[in-house]
Amino acid sequence: MATASQRKILVARAVQAKARAYAPYSRFRVGAAILAEDGTIIEGCNVENSSYSLTICAERNAVFQAASKGRIRLRAIAIASDDPEFLPPCGACRQVLSEFNPAMEIILTTVDGRTKLTSLARLLPMPADLKKLARPRPVKRK
Numbered sequence: 471m472a473t474a475s476q477r478k479i480l481v482a483r484a485v486q487a488k489a490r491a492y493a494p495y496s497r498f499r500v501g502a503a504i505l506a507e508d509g510t511i512i513e514g515c516n517v518e519n520s521s522y523s524l525t526i527c528a529e530r531n532a533v534f535q536a537a538s539k540g541r542i543r544l545r546a547i548a549i550a551s552d553d554p555e556f557l558p559p560c561g562a563c564r565q566v567l568s569e570f571n572p573a574m575e576i577i578l579t580t581v582d583g584r585t586k587l588t589s590l591a592r593l594l595p596m597p598a599d600l601k602k603l604a605r606p607r608p609v610k611r612k
């Protein structure tokens with residue numbers, strides 16, 4: 471759980487990250503800020519590409535940056551955009567977030583400063599989780 475003051479900071483950092491979004495095609499800027507278990511905050515923004523499918527969302531960008539800095543215990547994420555409605559993470563981002571905390575707190579925001587607290591457990595109740603599956607057995611060859 472993040473404290474109320476940590477949530478406020480996360481939202482502010484997500485808004486800052488949004489300012490660095492590289493979105494020349496959609497012009498839809500998104501920023502995300504993740505709170506790691508050790509208190510570190512890692513930001514990410516969406517980065518688009520001329521080959522559209524190579525675009526990465528702010529949330530996954532932030533998670534990958536966190537993991538590459540050795541932060542894999544993640545507590546909460548705030549997501550900011552320029553939209554007047556709350557922007558929940560897409561399905562791909564939900565799955566990636568669940569790898570590091572299936573119960574992660576998610577703070578949705580609107581451009582006019584409203585916030586909504588939810589959780590990944592609510593947004594993605596049945597993530598794919600190889601850790602829960604039986605170990606694959608070697609296939610015997612004849």
Ligand SMILES: [Zn+2]
Pocket residue numbers: 527528529530559560561562563564
């Ligand atoms: Zn996404």
